[in-house]
Amino acid sequence: MSPSSRPTRFFRDTTGHADGLNAGFVRPDTLLAIVVISDEEDCSARDPELFDPSSPVYGATDLNLRCFVHADEAVQPISRYVDGLTALRASRPDLLAFGLIGGIPTELATDATSTDGAFIEILAHPAMEERVDPENPNRLVPSCDVPGRGQAFPPRRLVQVAQALGAARSTVQSICQDDFSPAARDLARLFGTRACQRFEE
Template identity: 45%
Template structure:
């Protein structure tokens, strides 16, 4: 008997502890390396051959008794917990027809905040997702200037740059209970304080209706949120306002960013601001039709706004929502189907030469918002989350609920 087998025999029949099957290695099929009556199977010594379906308990080679314990390192957890924060950037149209819509937005606001703060999607008192830890709210207007031209309804402010995508820090809605100025953005840390936040938001979001009739909604949203270091340029070769810019303190790298557009007019984000010159190269077209007639010539292509998805390391952390001119009955259709809807065509009333509306709420109507839908398509293809609903709805409760659900998917995607 070999020395190895002698040692094994001592372990088996002497005072040593019982030998565990599969502990010692052997060179298959050399039976003499195992104790008498044992078998060498898959390089291990067994008294009874193991079931073929059961793998040997350890196929590693023998180790010296004094080699110390060998510990298997725990699996690496690559998921880093993230603060549950949301940055809500609102682009609110402040032109003459927007009083009703601004009021509807402020009415729906408490439900949005409460759902995010409590993590409760259906109002049953039980959390459906982990509630947010922090919410920031900033507002920009649709007035981005008219290239310095003298244009009716655009007399206030800077005719060249307008509000320029800078967060609004003054009250413009004429509400007596509102202070003349307020912080550039609101910040809310749940729980509690919801009534105070609602009062502050009402003052912040009611921009009034004295704004310019030439709205550049998408350009305002993009300039507000684009880092100053970006290669994207704006009117007069200026840069965005995020990062080191004037809006920089609002944006957080680890927050879900929501860009919400509220407008009853089509976007008129102009690449050529001579579009607004009363006697300029586009003077053959009446002012109220220039944005749609010359969309291909003078406006930025909607593909420009796919850059919004690049604002976050993960594009899914950018949520684009638009309450704009789309038919109520078609708002849940695919984006292609919405664009193909006959009420979404740019058709003018022959008597007034005014665009025919895409929808009518009874208290007002909204022009076809084709460009917002095209931007939603572009952003969706980049991995962002999108929601387009009709501004002509009786209230905004439904879209707000859908928006919360989109945000919640990103909060749940983070580490527990």
């Protein structure tokens, strides 16, 4: 989605290729829907060395905790993604939708009645606090746990992206739900609402 002329640089100092083979992939008159499915927090590194096990800069920190411990200096700011997504729909903000299925407690999933205050509630929930697990100090405390299926961790940055885009353009669901039907329905509701607005004008 980023053209080669964009000042943003990618891994190994490469440039974007939206103006090459991907030209036309994101058309200005279509709904741009982004869905993130993850059982962990976003760790979009500003410094690729963050993932180097033998890094002289970050080596003293367990690999699983580096994105948490070094978030301020080594991880991209949330604004990079919010600004980038909104810029793609600057003239048609109604044609942008963001869906997250992540490690939030199941009772906090948003729906059609949710307002922007829902994201504040999610981020303020005790289970969403990022803290080192005293029983397993090489990881954070899980934010939700499904016996027999696994654990998930607080996706604070991803929820903050949804919060910045607003409840009218975002939905946040739990990856720890036993049944993903409610999540699928709310994603369909959000995307359908956004897409239909284009044809109502």
